[in-house]
Amino acid sequence: MRNRLAIEIAELKLTNPTMLAAGILGMTGASLREASVWGAGAVVTKSVGLKPREGYSNPTVAQVDCGLLNAIGLPNPGVSEFSEEIKEVKQSETPIPLIVSIYGFSTSEFVKVAKVAAEAGADALELNVSCPHVRDTGAEIGQNPSLVAEVVEEVKKNVLQPVFVKLTPNVADIVGVAKAAVEAGADALVAVNTVRAMAIDVETTRPILSNRIGGLSGPAIKPIAIRCVYEIYREVDVPIVGCGGVTSWRDAVEFMLAGASAVQIGTAISAKGMGVFKSVTRGISSYLKRKGFRSIEEIVGLSHRS
Amino acid sequence: MSAYLTAANRLRIVKIEDIQQETPTVKSFTFKDDLCSKAKPGQFIMVWIPDVDEVPMSLSGISPHACSISVKKVGEATKTLHQRKIGDYIGIRGPFGNGFRIGKGKVMVVGGGTGTTALMPLVGSLVEENFKVTFLLGAKTKNELVSRDRIQALLPKVAGRIDVATEDGSCGSEGVITDLAEKYLNNEEFDMIYTCGPERMMYKMLLLSERFQTPLQASLERLMRCAIGICGTCVIGKFRVCRDGPVFTGEQLSKVKEEFGHFKRAFNGRKVKL
The missing domain is CATH 2.40.30.10 (Translation factors)
Structure with missing residues (x-):
């Protein structure tokens, strides 16, 4: 029987449209494999760079009324050492698409990291040009369409694997950045990363995060992410992966109706546990059946049709 | 929301x-x-x-x-x-985290160094529920024996006992606490071993629990950030210490034996030898 949940995104074949989002659990091969055991259709690693990084000191995660704030600070062992973790995922008996999230402090760093990750076995790369809380990388690149284009173009020249670009919502015109990425060769877009945000404890009068400013995730940002996906879908031809506050199948379907071919899940794991991948997948499946759709493709961007 | x-x-x-x-x-x-x-x-x-x-x-x-x-x-x-x-x-x-599961019967509690303090609420519960408790307390030296008086005050309620080992012999037997545990396991049967302390010590307790076919629960320590199971800092094998632990059974630990007692992850994800 045909799997109505199967979806192909930039050559990657997913058995279901849920992915483990970047920055969540993906620091080791074992935990990436665990996400696939729990039902993720693809997994994205924590962002890796050229050199090891400690990240910020704690507190790095804080709960606010409407979601979670984090400023972890791109901790990673450096891409050479991380290659072992990539290989461990690829050695799994039931390998699933592995997307390696990478960052760099310059275009040439992006290229170097991309090459090592590709060599180690990444099925695709996700360019983190959207981290809201580390200087000289992430959103500082992602807010500038010509810098985004430069990074994408150079990485594309140097690796054969599909390149995803994860966008920041912290821009006036996300469509402009999305178009720049696609024109430069991006194979897919991920929308969106966290929203720059902050929390202060009133008792002690101190900012809670050690970095003071971080990124907001969870239900609070879903309407923002939906709007971003909706706007981008109208203007580009590559698949979009929705990200931001996906907790239930309804959220996932909403993203698809806006134009996403798949969704990434992160923060919801804290509330729902690892079972969230299966519960979202099952819910999408029932929705498709109930509404008489034969595949996910049939609902991608459906809200745009008049 | x-x-x-x-x-x-x-x-x-x-x-x-x-x-x-x-x-x-x-x-x-x-x-x-x-x-x-x-x-x-x-x-x-x-x-x-x-x-x-x-x-x-x-x-x-x-x-x-x-x-x-x-x-x-x-x-x-x-x-x-x-x-x-x-x-x-x-x-x-x-x-x-999950906390200790309290079964029943005759239990051995093995505390090493500061890890002992994490076992204090457990001992309180065990005593309340009338378990027979053998508390083995270890430290480098007499001055660093934590909570000894408190344990001693709790145990008489259930005819429990406490035995001590210090590495320098300044109190109790001279040597490591796992040697003392082995001696007890050689002579008596226990229904459960609870332990918290340095990981190498807990690793030895895991080996002892396997050898003597006695179930084990160990409380692990790892670097942490989120504490709610999403950041991946505290992982050991497929487990998240903050969410799936911090207490793990011997059965679970035997699945991550290459890691447990051998290395942990630094904040940058690199392996650090224990």
Whole structure:
């Protein structure tokens, strides 16, 4: 029987449209494999760079009324050492698409990291040009369409694997950045990363995060992410992966109706546990059946049709 | 919206009600918090020292009126905590994790160094439920034997016993606590072993539990950030210590034997030898 949940995104074949989002659990091969055991259709690693990084000191995660704030600070062992973790995922008996999230402090760093990750076995790369809380990388690149284009173009020249670009919502015109990425060769877009945000404890009068400013995730940002996906879908031809506050199948379907071919899940794991991948997948499946759709493709961007 | 509002993960600011000097390097801090008062033995909290750090700490005391953490001076955060006075404030979130499962029968509790303090609420529960408890307490030297008097005061209720080993022989048997545990296991049968302490010690306890076919529960320590199972900092194999632990069974630990007792992850994800 045909799997109505199967979806192909930039050559990657997913058995279901849920992915483990970047920055969540993906620091080791074992935990990436665990996400696939729990039902993720693809997994994205924590962002890796050229050199090891400690990240910020704690507190790095804080709960606010409407979601979670984090400023972890791109901790990673450096891409050479991380290659072992990539290989461990690829050695799994039931390998699933592995997307390696990478960052760099310059275009040439992006290229170097991309090459090592590709060599180690990444099925695709996700360019983190959207981290809201580390200087000289992430959103500082992602807010500038010509810098985004430069990074994408150079990485594309140097690796054969599909390149995803994860966008920041912290821009006036996300469509402009999305178009720049696609024109430069991006194979897919991920929308969106966290929203720059902050929390202060009133008792002690101190900012809670050690970095003071971080990124907001969870239900609070879903309407923002939906709007971003909706706007981008109208203007580009590559698949979009929705990200931001996906907790239930309804959220996932909403993203698809806006134009996403798949969704990434992160923060919801804290509330729902690892079972969230299966519960979202099952819910999408029932929705498709109930509404008489034969595949996910049939609902991608459906809200745009008049 | 409320999906993420887990009451336990909300940051609370609490006053330090009391401070006890346990050993030359360990102090206990008492505070009041309703959620912590309902914690299970073996659960932990995240302790925020504003402008300095936030660190995971096992609850060393859980009661309806007050709770406590016991802190060994090891780094910047714990050094700063040691300078805090009664009446000062700290931030807490939690309790997190699974806690110990309490079965029944005759149990061995093995505490090494400061890890012993994480076993105190457990011993309280075991004694209440009339378990026969053999407490083996180990430290490098006599001065660093934590909670000895408190354990001694609890155990007579259930005809329990305490035995001590120090590495320098300044109190009890000379040597490591696992040698003492092996001696007891050679002579008697136990229904469960509970342990908390340095990981190499707990690894030896795992091997002993396998050899003597006695179930084990061990409370693990790892670097942590989120404490709610998403950041991946505290992983050991496929497990997240903050969410799937911090207490693991011998059966679970035997699946991560290449890692347990051998290495842990640094904040940058690199492997650090234990």
